[in-house]
Amino acid sequence: TILLHCIRSLVPKYLINRMDIERATILRQIRENEIQELVVTKIVARLICDSPQELVSALQQNTSIENCSVILRFLDPERIQWEHQVQFLQAIASLASLKEFRFATTSSGFTDSALRLLTVVLNGCSKLEKLTFQTIQLNRGGLTSEVYSNGAEVLSEFRGALSKQTSLETLSLDGTDERFDFCGVMEVIQSLPSARHIYLKAQAVTNRYDRKAMEGLLQSRTDTASTLSIKRFLMPDLLSPYFSLLASNTTLLDLCLEQVGVDDGGCSILAQSLSQNSTLEKLSLAYNGLSDATACVMFSSLKRNAGLTDLNLAGNFLSTDSCQALADLLGDSSSLSTLTTLNLAQNILIRDDGACIIASALAVDKRIKHLNLSETRLAKVASALLEVTLASNHTLERLNLSKNSLGESGAAHMANLLRVNETLLHLNLNDTKIGPKGSEALSKALTEENDTLVSLNLGRNSMILSPKYFEAMILSNCTLQHLWLPSNLLENDSPIPIFLKLNKFGRRRMLQERNNSSLWKSALVEFACDLRVSYYLLRMNPAIISWI
Numbered sequence: 001t002i003l004l005h006c007i008r009s010l011v012p013k014y015l016i017n018r019m020d021i022e023r024a025t026i027l028r029q030i031r032e033n034e035i036q037e038l039v040v041t042k043i044v045a046r047l048i049c050d051s052p053q054e055l056v057s058a059l060q061q062n063t064s065i066e067n068c069s070v071i072l073r074f075l076d077p078e079r080i081q082w083e084h085q086v087q088f089l090q091a092i093a094s095l096a097s098l099k100e101f102r103f104a105t106t107s108s109g110f111t112d113s114a115l116r117l118l119t120v121v122l123n124g125c126s127k128l129e130k131l132t133f134q135t136i137q138l139n140r141g142g143l144t145s146e147v148y149s150n151g152a153e154v155l156s157e158f159r160g161a162l163s164k165q166t167s168l169e170t171l172s173l174d175g176t177d178e179r180f181d182f183c184g185v186m187e188v189i190q191s192l193p194s195a196r197h198i199y200l201k202a203q204a205v206t207n208r209y210d211r212k213a214m215e216g217l218l219q220s221r222t223d224t225a226s227t228l229s230i231k232r233f234l235m236p237d238l239l240s241p242y243f244s245l246l247a248s249n250t251t252l253l254d255l256c257l258e259q260v261g262v263d264d265g266g267c268s269i270l271a272q273s274l275s276q277n278s279t280l281e282k283l284s285l286a287y288n289g290l291s292d293a294t295a296c297v298m299f300s301s302l303k304r305n306a307g308l309t310d311l312n313l314a315g316n317f318l319s320t321d322s323c324q325a326l327a328d329l330l331g332d333s334s335s336l337s338t339l340t341t342l343n344l345a346q347n348i349l350i351r352d353d354g355a356c357i358i359a360s361a362l363a364v365d366k367r368i369k370h371l372n373l374s375e376t377r378l379a380k381v382a383s384a385l386l387e388v389t390l391a392s393n394h395t396l397e398r399l400n401l402s403k404n405s406l407g408e409s410g411a412a413h414m415a416n417l418l419r420v421n422e423t424l425l426h427l428n429l430n431d432t433k434i435g436p437k438g439s440e441a442l443s444k445a446l447t448e449e450n451d452t453l454v455s456l457n458l459g460r461n462s463m464i465l466s467p468k469y470f471e472a473m474i475l476s477n478c479t480l481q482h483l484w485l486p487s488n489l490l491e492n493d494s495p496i497p498i499f500l501k502l503n504k505f506g507r508r509r510m511l512q513e514r515n516n517s518s519l520w521k522s523a524l525v526e527f528a529c530d531l532r533v534s535y536y537l538l539r540m541n542p543a544i545i546s547w548i
Contacts (some may be wrong), residue, residue: 037069040071116157119157133174170195190216214230222245247277268297282309292322296322308336310339323358344376354376362389363392363393371396398425412437415438451478471496521544
């Protein structure tokens with residue numbers, strides 16, 4: 001009883017002292033220019049609440065902070081006075097070194113008052129290069145005052161503040177609802193000539209005013225934007241005129257149009273433009289319901305493209321016909337020689353037949369480095385062929401087969417592949433039902449013969465071996481840096497995370513150079529705050545005691 005009483009009396013004091021130390025540390029780091037990024041967490045929020053003047057004074061002395069992230073849930077209006085929030089953000093905005101500002105909230109809502117806080121930052125800083133704000137959901141959970149009863153005034157102020165950002169290069173607007181003034185913001189974007197990277201994500205249903213504003217945005221950014229990402233904005237009739245302009249475009253490098261309702265007619269125009277465009281590097285048409293016929297036209301036109309490196313067609317209705325057209329494209333070494341990344345995830349009609357066609361093409365392909373076939377209903381037939389074809393492939397570095405029913409036999413095929421393939425660095429077998437025999441085959445391959453794989457994902461495979469088996473594997477494998485296992489199998493005292501950290505640092509070289517005192521000393525410095533890793537370092541090489 002006495003012991004419990006002592007603990008109960010000491011713990012609150014310890015926590016208070018620890019929080020005081022952390023707050024003092026943050027203030028010192030800000031004041032002495034030791035940080036370049038400031039994230040508003042609980043500790044910073046407590047400073048805003050309890051010591052706002054001291055925090056503002058520290059910020060006024062800072063000349064190093066370039067990035068600031070404000071997470072709205074930490075600015076609790078019930079605990080932090082409105083005046084203190086405004087003072088803090090005004091101090092942030094006055095930082096001469098500030099280049100990037102991120103304002104984020106949770107799905108519970110982004111209220112009018114939050115948009116007013118963002119407006120405070122924009123009014124105080126006119127040299128931002130990157131601005132990100134997420135989950136803009138107005139008028140949810142009550143209004144801040146009668147003045148802002150309909151949100152119109154705060155939106156007007158926000159648009160005015162945004163228009164002053166003449167240096168803004170990147171603007172990310174993610175997760176707005178139908179009450180947000182999307183139309184007005186897009187009109188402001190049109191007036192910002194410096195905005196070259198634009199990311200917009202809206203609701204699927206939009207009104208005619210928003211559509212007109214989007215049409216103006218597409219036209220105004222045809223020859224200036226480097227990145228244009230538009231998601232969940234249904235506008236198939238607006239895209240065809242824009243696609244026609246891409247044939248002569250020389251500035252756009254990254255085009256992402258996900259869930260925008262691209263139809264077959266628009267895709268045909270896009271395909272024709274891509275055959276003449278040599279500048280575009282990344283193209284995403286994910287989740288648009290594209291058919292085989294459309295994909296075949298796209299692949300045929302891409303044979304004459306000379307610049308595309310990343311193609312994302314995830315979440316469509318591609319099947320064996322599309323896979324055959326893709327295989328023809330990959331089989332021709334003179335066509336689309338720049339393509340390195342291909343995403344066909346969530347095309348559930350591909351199945352084993354389509355995957356086998358792609359696998360056969362990979363036997364001779366020397367371009368694709370990243371291939372995503374996640375959730376395409378593959379089974380053991382496709383995995384068997386992938387084992388054979390990728391054995392002779394010396395280009396593929398990343399393979400994602402997650403959420404497919406590969407089973408134990410499929411995992412065995414992947415294990416055989418790891419024994420002979422020397423270029424594959426990342427393998428994702430998350431949720432593939434590999435079973436205990438499959439996990440045993442994989443761990444044996446990594447223990448005995450593979451020394452190139454960097455990451456392996458075996459998460460969400462419930463029927464798997466004991467972690468002790470993987471602990472033995474990681475002791476002998478010095479290359480693997482990331483290993484995902486079902487969370488219920490990793491015990492608190494498991495050495496797996498420790499050896500993964502050491503592998504990332506360079507355990508193979510450390511074992512080969514046990515007398516290299518500078519190497520081992522740098523390892524001790526790197527892991528000085530991690531007692532368990534330091535302990536294993538001492539076990540690996542007791543001689544370092546004399547070097548400390």
